[in-house]
Amino acid sequence: MPFAPSQAGIDPQALLAIRDLEMRARVVVEGLWSGLHRSPLQGFSVEFTEYRQYSPGDDLRYLDWRVLARTDRVYIKKFEDETNLSCHIILDTSRSMLFGSLEYTKADYARTLAATLAYFLLHQRDMVGLSLFDSEIRDYLPPRWRPGHLRLLLSKLEREPEGRATNVGKALEEVALLNTKRSLILLISDFLSPPADWEVQLGHLVAMRHDVRAVQILDPAELSLEFGTAAQWEDMETGNKLYIDPQVARKEYLEKFSTHQAQVKKSLDERGVYLLTASTDTPLDFVLLDMVQQSGIARNMVRTNLRRSR
Amino acid sequence: MSFLSPLFLLGAAAIAGPIIFHLIRRATRNKVQFSATQFLSASPPRLQKRSTLQHPWLLLLRCLIIALLAFGFSRPFFIKDIPILPANSKLQHTVILLDESASMRRSGQWDAAKIQLLNWVEETGIDHHLSILGVSDTVTRIVSNELWEKTPPFERQPLLRSLLEDREPGWGATYMDQGLNAALDELEQLAETTGQSAIKTIRIFSDFTSGTRLTGIAGRDWPNDCVVEFEPTQGGETRNVGLQWLGWSKVGDGPKKARLSLITSGENQTVTIKAVDSITGQNIGEPQTMYSQVGDKRLFLFDIPDSNTNPFTIQVEGDFESFDNTLYVAPENIREASLPYLGSQAVDDPKSARFYIERAVTGWEDIKISVTTAEGSWEDNTDTLLLIHETPNQVAAGKIKAFLSNGGTALLLFTEPAQLKFIEALTGESGWQTPKLNRSYGLFGTIDFQHPVFKIFADPRYNNFTNVRFWQPQALQPPADSESRILAQFDEGPAAIVELKVDSGSLIVWGGDWTPQASQWVLSSKFVPWFQQLIELSLGGPAQPTMTFVTDPDRLTSTAEAKWTPLGSMVSSEESPTSPGLYQLAQDNNSHWVALNAPHDESRIDPLPWDTWEKLGVPIEAGKLIVPEELSEKQAAAKNAIELEGEQKLWRWLLIATALILAMESLLSITISRRGAVPAEA
Numbered sequence: 001m002p003f004a005p006s007q008a009g010i011d012p013q014a015l016l017a018i019r020d021l022e023m024r025a026r027v028v029v030e031g032l033w034s035g036l037h038r039s040p041l042q043g044f045s046v047e048f049t050e051y052r053q054y055s056p057g058d059d060l061r062y063l064d065w066r067v068l069a070r071t072d073r074v075y076i077k078k079f080e081d082e083t084n085l086s087c088h089i090i091l092d093t094s095r096s097m098l099f100g101s102l103e104y105t106k107a108d109y110a111r112t113l114a115a116t117l118a119y120f121l122l123h124q125r126d127m128v129g130l131s132l133f134d135s136e137i138r139d140y141l142p143p144r145w146r147p148g149h150l151r152l153l154l155s156k157l158e159r160e161p162e163g164r165a166t167n168v169g170k171a172l173e174e175v176a177l178l179n180t181k182r183s184l185i186l187l188i189s190d191f192l193s194p195p196a197d198w199e200v201q202l203g204h205l206v207a208m209r210h211d212v213r214a215v216q217i218l219d220p221a222e223l224s225l226e227f228g229t230a231a232q233w234e235d236m237e238t239g240n241k242l243y244i245d246p247q248v249a250r251k252e253y254l255e256k257f258s259t260h261q262a263q264v265k266k267s268l269d270e271r272g273v274y275l276l277t278a279s280t281d282t283p284l285d286f287v288l289l290d291m292v293q294q295s296g297i298a299r300n301m302v303r304t305n306l307r308r309s310r
Numbered sequence: 311m312s313f314l315s316p317l318f319l320l321g322a323a324a325i326a327g328p329i330i331f332h333l334i335r336r337a338t339r340n341k342v343q344f345s346a347t348q349f350l351s352a353s354p355p356r357l358q359k360r361s362t363l364q365h366p367w368l369l370l371l372r373c374l375i376i377a378l379l380a381f382g383f384s385r386p387f388f389i390k391d392i393p394i395l396p397a398n399s400k401l402q403h404t405v406i407l408l409d410e411s412a413s414m415r416r417s418g419q420w421d422a423a424k425i426q427l428l429n430w431v432e433e434t435g436i437d438h439h440l441s442i443l444g445v446s447d448t449v450t451r452i453v454s455n456e457l458w459e460k461t462p463p464f465e466r467q468p469l470l471r472s473l474l475e476d477r478e479p480g481w482g483a484t485y486m487d488q489g490l491n492a493a494l495d496e497l498e499q500l501a502e503t504t505g506q507s508a509i510k511t512i513r514i515f516s517d518f519t520s521g522t523r524l525t526g527i528a529g530r531d532w533p534n535d536c537v538v539e540f541e542p543t544q545g546g547e548t549r550n551v552g553l554q555w556l557g558w559s560k561v562g563d564g565p566k567k568a569r570l571s572l573i574t575s576g577e578n579q580t581v582t583i584k585a586v587d588s589i590t591g592q593n594i595g596e597p598q599t600m601y602s603q604v605g606d607k608r609l610f611l612f613d614i615p616d617s618n619t620n621p622f623t624i625q626v627e628g629d630f631e632s633f634d635n636t637l638y639v640a641p642e643n644i645r646e647a648s649l650p651y652l653g654s655q656a657v658d659d660p661k662s663a664r665f666y667i668e669r670a671v672t673g674w675e676d677i678k679i680s681v682t683t684a685e686g687s688w689e690d691n692t693d694t695l696l697l698i699h700e701t702p703n704q705v706a707a708g709k710i711k712a713f714l715s716n717g718g719t720a721l722l723l724f725t726e727p728a729q730l731k732f733i734e735a736l737t738g739e740s741g742w743q744t745p746k747l748n749r750s751y752g753l754f755g756t757i758d759f760q761h762p763v764f765k766i767f768a769d770p771r772y773n774n775f776t777n778v779r780f781w782q783p784q785a786l787q788p789p790a791d792s793e794s795r796i797l798a799q800f801d802e803g804p805a806a807i808v809e810l811k812v813d814s815g816s817l818i819v820w821g822g823d824w825t826p827q828a829s830q831w832v833l834s835s836k837f838v839p840w841f842q843q844l845i846e847l848s849l850g851g852p853a854q855p856t857m858t859f860v861t862d863p864d865r866l867t868s869t870a871e872a873k874w875t876p877l878g879s880m881v882s883s884e885e886s887p888t889s890p891g892l893y894q895l896a897q898d899n900n901s902h903w904v905a906l907n908a909p910h911d912e913s914r915i916d917p918l919p920w921d922t923w924e925k926l927g928v929p930i931e932a933g934k935l936i937v938p939e940e941l942s943e944k945q946a947a948a949k950n951a952i953e954l955e956g957e958q959k960l961w962r963w964l965l966i967a968t969a970l971i972l973a974m975e976s977l978l979s980i981t982i983s984r985r986g987a988v989p990a991e992a
Binding site: 099229231232233238240244260 | 343346347348349351352353
């Protein structure tokens with residue numbers, strides 16, 4: 001696990017009992033900040049500037065006159081613009097996300113995570129966008145930073161999932177069309193569909209030089225099948241019914257599930273996508289911290305991490 | 311304990327069903343939602359071990375329900391040594407209806423009925439609270455309950471025998487509906503007298519012919535505990551031909567014909583019909599041979615020469631049953647009326663009133679009317695209706711007064727004011743006036759529809775007189791103290807028609823002339839019926855028929871002082887006759903022949919269809935229609951079992967127990983299912 005188990009996190013059950021999504025996000029993020037201050041990851045802060053040769057059509061305002069005077073060459077000075085991180089959160093809202101053996105569902109957990117991330121990023125003046133998908137993109141909010149954007153984003157997240165089937169591949173394809181600007185893409189899903197359904201599109205995103213990260217949200221019951229009784233088990237997405245006795249089916253299930261997980265991991269690794277698997281009983285701040293650490297989205301380490309990822 | 315339908319006990323085998331269902335895991339009914347079933351494979355359903363039956367209490371209740379239902383349907387009952395039959399345990403109220411109609415006169419019927427009744431009383435009814443009614447067109451009490459109760463049981467049968475010994479059936483129709491209604495009243499009375507609940511029975515001893523009248527009991531509310539039992543008279547002839555009188559028929563100037571109908575029962579027959587003069591004993595006309603067919607209503611005409619004025623009989627020969635073979639016929643009572651006309655108008659002048667009077671009376675059959683011109687020489691007091699169409703001179707006035715004083719009826723057409731004096735002289739009342747009418751024509755305003763001459767117009771369909779106009783009305787104004795009766799008034803108020811009583815006679819004064827120039831009266835459709843009513847009034851009322859059923863002789867009489875003299879007898883009686891025949895009826899200073907016959911429905915001796923009783927809702931106990939045969943031992947045992955089971959009705963308690971257990975089962979299963987509905991444990 002990327003976080004230390006000894007660390008005391010915020011109990012997800014207590015956190016998700018808070019009805020207001022913004023409040024939840026604030027609780028997590030404020031705790032995180034205090035953690036970040038003590039973090040050894042604190043570093044320098046430099047304005048990145050870049051010169052590149054002028055090409056017709058460039059804005060003359062950014063022409064470096066001094067260089068022109070000095071070298072008689074026309075250079076464009078670029079700064080500030082790219083220093084702001086553009087993050088796009090893609091959240092799975094299919095029916096399978098509604099499963100929860102605890103007092104809350106995977107969807108609750110995932111949207112709190114998405115809200116927390118958005119809150120965190122927007123507070124450090126980064127742009128955050130949001131896509132909600134099931135079989136396709138159902139809701140899209142382009143990356144922005146402006147007053148009220150957080151509220152709009154949270155209101156989209158509040159919506160209960162309606163769809164049935166998951167089609168990660170299609171969602172990624174649409175995101176690729178909508179987000180042409182290089183950005184950090186956070187894909188939050190349970191990744192229960194086979195990798196073959198989405199790996200090509202994911203590869204496409206990576207090829208577009210997006211920094212793609214995946215967070216897999218799983219219920220503890222999905223990980224262990226310590227759940228339910230012998231009964232008719234209905235698939236939440238397809239509605240298929242099977243008579244399942246968990247005692248009997250557990251062994252085979254765990255085998256198949258671990259195989260699937262390995263496939264997912266392998267597929268993502270092959271495309272250089274970092275995967276964070278979070279069980280819904282994991283404290284959210286740990287997950288957030290891990291995200292921040294791994295993706296370097298905290299302001300003071302943006303450069304380093306972006307550079308490293310490229 | 312025994313069972314009426316033991317085969318239903320096999321139904322208890324259905325208990326195996328719930329046991330098997332409880333052995334199978336019921337988990338399949340629960341539903342669990344899961345997100346990743348693609349990693350799961352279906353598990354096979356499993357049977358629980360025998361020791362781990364699911365919800366054993368629920369199973370027990372379910373088994374019990376099935377067992378109780380099977381038990382209940384098999385109709386269990388406890389065997390008792392002596393079956394308690396209702397007859398032994400309860401009071402019996404019985405009303406016996408003994409048919410005394412004319413059809414019981416058929417050979418052997420009456421004796422058979424009497425014997426059957428006596429036998430039944432001896433065997434069964436001796437202890438009953440009994441009363442016996444005789445039924446024909448009236449209901450007569452043969453034995454009252456009071457008499458029955460008063461008589462010691464061993465004397466009851468001899469008493470009944472003596473009462474029935476001299477009793478004969480009458481000539482009336484079979485009004486069994488009347489008898490049943492009387493029997494129900496009698497049963498009610500019996501219940502009141504004894505003050506105890508009892509088994510109520512009406513037992514009918516009759517030949518049950520299709521001529522029996524039952525319509526009066528349709529829709530009758532029968533008491534719940536009442537049963538009607540039947541005892542048809544055994545044996546007797548089933549073939550019969552009877553006659554029904556339909557009336558006289560005459561076409562043009564041809565001979566008078568008697569219209570008759572043949573009523574055939576049993577089988578088709580060939581019979582001879584002949585008419586015999588009852589006074590001379592000679593045949594009238596030629597006898598006719600007829601083929602009568604069952605089910606057909608054979609109508610025929612029998613020629614009777616106009617010369618025959620004697621009463622006669624029409625007889626059927628060659629029939630198997632003789633009680634209805636003679637039909638008595640009395641000649642028609644044709645009345646004659648002479649109408650003297652005191653006036654000067656010509657008979658053949660269409661502008662005269664006389665012309666229309668002549669035409670109004672032409673062609674009447676039931677009253678032979680002759681209109682004569684009376685002129686000054688008129689003095690016949692036997693005339694019927696005097697028509698006065700002029701102002702009579704003093705001589706004539708005296709004659710008229712004498713005529714009226716003798717009870718005659720006269721009509722005066724009041725055409726000139728000079729006639730007022732004649733009216734005043736007749737009535738002895740002074741102050742009669744003839745007021746002028748203001749309008750150009752008069753109409754009848756008020757009419758006294760109670761008066762015999764206007765009575766037939768009383769119906770609203772006929773009482774519109776507004777299309778009869780009077781262009782030369784002569785209104786009348788009787789003095790205030792006049793005893794005259796105003797029959798009609800003009801719409802302006804004064805009287806139009808007035809009736810004056812002169813001793814026992816009456817004079818009707820019509821205000822105005824009847825000529826078509828003076829009024830539309832003689833041209834209106836109301837004139838002829840009105841005039842006929844006037845003549846009927848002057849003749850003393852409508853004609854009396856000369857033939858009727860023996861059950862209704864009063865139809866022929868007009869006064870209570872009528873005297874009946876049977877044909878061939880010198881002794882007359884004021885009592886109405888009770889048997890068919892020819893009688894000389896003397897009433898109102900007049901004497902004529904009348905005939906009384908038995909009701910023709912009694913000739914229809916075909917058996918009454920038994921389903922008629924059921925259709926009319928008569929409570930008939932199954933099997934009572936057939937005279938019960940000796941039951942075999944096995945049948946008797948089965949009958950006892952049915953009665954025992956019907957009495958104990960254990961199935962009712964079993965059903966109640968089943969319902970209670972069913973309720974418990976529902977409660978238990980609801981509790982279990984609610985417990986099972988708690989979210990599945992992780």
